[in-house]
Amino acid sequence: FTEPDRSKRTKVNIAPEQLSTDNQEPNEGPVTNLVDGKTNTFFHTRWSGTQVPLPQYVQIDFNEVHTAFAVKYCTRVVGNSDGYPTAATMQVQPVGTNDWVDVGTISEGMPTAKNTASWFETPWFLYEAGFDKFRFLVTAVTDNKNYFHMSELEFYDVELETYDPETDEEEVEPVK
Numbered sequence: 001f002t003e004p005d006r007s008k009r010t011k012v013n014i015a016p017e018q019l020s021t022d023n024q025e026p027n028e029g030p031v032t033n034l035v036d037g038k039t040n041t042f043f044h045t046r047w048s049g050t051q052v053p054l055p056q057y058v059q060i061d062f063n064e065v066h067t068a069f070a071v072k073y074c075t076r077v078v079g080n081s082d083g084y085p086t087a088a089t090m091q092v093q094p095v096g097t098n099d100w101v102d103v104g105t106i107s108e109g110m111p112t113a114k115n116t117a118s119w120f121e122t123p124w125f126l127y128e129a130g131f132d133k134f135r136f137l138v139t140a141v142t143d144n145k146n147y148f149h150m151s152e153l154e155f156y157d158v159e160l161e162t163y164d165p166e167t168d169e170e171e172v173e174p175v176k
Contacts, residue, residue: 023147025046042151082141088136095129
């Protein structure tokens with residue numbers, strides 16, 4: 001038996017200047033391409049020159065606090081099979097700290113088909129104390145390369161609904 005996902009997702013608008021990465025490829029694929037609304041552009045971590053081993057991340061610096069969230073991303077259309085994320089950790093930075101907290105991982109069902117743009121949506125994650133920075137930390141990729149790529153990245157606030165089977169009523173618990 002699988003509990004139904006009782007959540008409502010609202011897309012958060014992300015401006016290009018809110019994005020950063022720890023390993024930008026200098027020759028192509030700037031991180032700002034992740035929020036241009038186009039699946040024919042892409043972001044790429046460093047594949048040229050001296051490479052840095054995984055993990056590597058894309059970071060979003062928010063102007064507000066979030067607690068419950070989900071992420072959706074689209075793969076890059078490319079003819080080779082390397083660099084597709086196959087595992088990632090969702091990290092948040094609690095408000096007023098410099099610490100990073102792991103709130104969950106994904107590793108099943110992540111798309112790796114070349115020559116097609118494929119969307120992937122995570123389950124929801126919760127960090128009740130609140131955070132204002134988020135990292136999509138890629139920990140493994142296809143062909144064991146030291147880089148990753150994707151075409152779009154979206155962040156969603158999640159409103160969780162609680163279900164009380166004794167009263168057979170649903171209560172909406174707004175969480176931003």
